Amino acid sequence: MRAREMLAQYRALGTSPAWLRHALPNAVTVLALFVGLTGLTFAAADNIAAAIFCTVFAAILDACDGRVARAAGTSSKFGAELDSLSDVVCFGAVPAFTLYRWGLWEYGGIGWLACLLLAGACALRLARFNVASLDPARPLWMGQFFVGVPAPAGAFLAHVPIFAAYGGLLDGG
Numbered sequence: 001m002r003a004r005e006m007l008a009q010y011r012a013l014g015t016s017p018a019w020l021r022h023a024l025p026n027a028v029t030v031l032a033l034f035v036g037l038t039g040l041t042f043a044a045a046d047n048i049a050a051a052i053f054c055t056v057f058a059a060i061l062d063a064c065d066g067r068v069a070r071a072a073g074t075s076s077k078f079g080a081e082l083d084s085l086s087d088v089v090c091f092g093a094v095p096a097f098t099l100y101r102w103g104l105w106e107y108g109g110i111g112w113l114a115c116l117l118l119a120g121a122c123a124l125r126l127a128r129f130n131v132a133s134l135d136p137a138r139p140l141w142m143g144q145f146f147v148g149v150p151a152p153a154g155a156f157l158a159h160v161p162i163f164a165a166y167g168g169l170l171d172g173g
Contacts, residue, residue, distance in 0.1 A: 003016045010060070015104055020110070021073075021074045022072075022076070023110055024068055024072065024074075025065050025066070025068045025072065025074060026065075026078070026079055026082055027059075028061055028064055028065040028068055029065045029079065029082050029083050029086050030076045030082070030086070031061055031133040032058045032061035032062050032065065032086050032090055033058075033086040033089055033090065034053060035054050035057050035058045035061065035088065035090070036058045036086065036089045036090030036091075036093070036094050037054070037099070038054050039052075039053075039054030039055055039094040040089075040093065040094055040097055041052045041055050042054060043094065043097045043100075043101045043102075044097070044101065046099065046100050047108070047117070048098060048162060049092065051097075051098040051101075052098060052159055052162065054090075054094065055090060055091065055094050055159070056099070058086075058090035058091070058094075058152075059090070059091070059117070059152040059156075060107075062086070062087065062090065062091075062151075062152060062154075064129075065079070065081065065083060066079075068096075069104055080130070081130065084126045084127075084129070084130055086128060087151040088119075088122055088123045088151075089092055090151075090155070091151035091152050091154060091155035092118065092119040092120075092121075092122030092123055092151065092154075092155075093119050093153075094155070095118065095155040095158040095159060096115035096116070096118040096119040096158070097115065098159070098162070099114075099115055099118070099158060099159075099161070099162070100112065100115045102161075102162050102164075103161075104167075106112060118154075118158055121154070122151055122154055122155075123146045125149070125151070125154075126151060128141070128147070128148070129147060129148075132147065144148070160173035
């Protein structure tokens with residue numbers, strides 16, 4: 001079934017119970033959270049490729065949950081907050097821990113501090129975004145643009161050293 005057909009079927013849920021229309025976007029967000037947590041277990045087992053795959057899959061789910069909510073007309077503050085909590089795990093904690101297990105552990109406390117800074121920066125950016133969205137004095141045009149690096153893009157950037165190492169770009173050749 002194509003994505004447009006699935007979206008049309010979901011829009012047709014307008015006649016279904018309201019809880020179902022509200023539950024589906026949040027279920028997608030929680031699924032992304034579960035995928036992120038699974039990525040942590042892969043990183044802990046030194047399966048770096050699987051941990052990165054989980055981050056990529058979580059990013060795909062993250063791109064879908066808001067679209068599903070808007071298509072159903074069920075966007076909510078609850079969903080936005082849940083999305084931010086999931087993003088901190090999937091695009092803050094998982095990439096940080098993946099980097100640590102990949103090689104930053106070799107640098108001891110400095111490596112761990114770098115990971116903490118990555119996860120903390122992700123959390124701070126999302127908290128700032130959430131608070132700014134509540135500001136009634138915020139110009140309307142600001143809602144059309146990202147402020148800072150979006151969390152999934154930050155996770156991708158954090159993984160660049162791993163991609164470079166697997167691509168042979170860090171071996172001096």
